[in-house]
Amino acid sequence: MEEAITAREESLGLCQSTGNRIKEGDALRWLSRLLWFGGNKYAADKYAAEAIAVLEASGASRELANADRYINEGIVYCEERDLGSWATYMSALRAENLLLQGDWQQATNVAEAILRHPRIAPVTRIPALIVLARARSWRGDPRVESTLNEAYALAKMTGELQRLGPIALARAEFAWLNGNPAGLAADELERCYAQAEKHADQWMRGELAFWLSRLDRLKSVPDRIAAPFALQISGDWRGAATAWKALGCPYEEAIALAETREEGDVRTALAIFERLGTGPMSNRARRSIRATGIRKIPLGAQARTRNNPHGLTNRELHVLSLLAEGRRNAEIARRLFVADKTVDHHVSAILAKLNVCSRGEAAAIANQLGLRPAASQSAPAKRQQ
DSSP states (O other), rough: OHHHHHHHHHHHHHHHHHTTTHHHHHHHHHHHHHHHTTTTTTHHHHHHHHHHHHHHHOOOOOOOOHHHHHHHHHOOOOOHHHHHHHHHHOOOOOOOOHHHHHHHHHHHHHHHHHHHHSSOOOOHHHHHHHHHHHHEEEEEEEEHHHHHHHHHHHHHHHHHHHHHHHHHHHHHHHHHHTTOOOOHHHHHHHHHHHHHTSSSOHHHHHHHHHHHHTTTOSSSSOSSHHHHHHHOOOOOOOHHHHHHHHHHHHHHHHHHHHTTTHHHHHHHHHHHHHHHHHHHHHHHHHHHHHHHTTTOOOOOOHHHHSSSSSOOOOHHHHHHHHHHOOOEEEEEHHHHHHOOOHHHHEEEEHHHHTTOOOOOHHHHHHHHHHHOGGGGGSSSOOOOH
């Protein structure tokens, strides 16, 4: 134990000399733990207080790739030790991370798996609901309101900023995307922002401030907020887009590009929106381009593709419905009058989009979501001889 404490003290000195505040806070935290195990409660409490002061002052970061690694390692650690509730909680964090990185389908899959858990604490259910609500909101899915309402009811009972802030942001964004009055949402944002001003989290404070500014409710531009939000509030949308791109957040990057009102930027934003499958923002981008007098705009995904959450084409929906009936590839090929290899390609694309490994899993999702082919995709009638 003494050797471990000495090693941590040396590590602390190195972190302080290099100015790495996150590592310094981590070293202080470990010293507190080791001293507590060693029975020195006074020193343990002292180092714990120092760790809190250093880490709170550092604020949160968005190093998404590092977060992925730490979250996945944490989930494995908890599962190996039967710490199921902690593994589930970290899975909710993983869903948040996937959403930010643009992997909306996998984020949705993880969130839905959490919500199907028979016994789940509200603190875990809330972030999973928020991930699901934001993904649905961004896609234009009509099921978003019930998800938002459930998350808000649970968050309100906690009274905690880390629960109330994200749901207030999600509700405000949903109102804005749908062109609805945001009075109630703005009131919630103001209450959360008042709480956030007392905390060191520059990301939470910055996002709340940005949405208040978008709703014309920000009284003064705050100091010490995350750079992308500061750039957006100042009107430097291209700078904000660059910052979001560096962080690996494609949706936020596209939002910022669309706000520049420059044709090239808006077209780039539209391409990102189409790739992500966000109907509401794709439509906004197209209107912005048309407003400049330009008529040659890339066509978006067909309505049938946009209206199913997995982005399947009409033909893929048709193949999926036949899979759900238990038909094999050769039979599907005969039914659709196409080559076997064509059906093989469709099935591979379907499994990838649904993020499943087997035909059975794909069929289960088809039945669960009620995915069916468009009427126009019925098998063509055979030519009469």
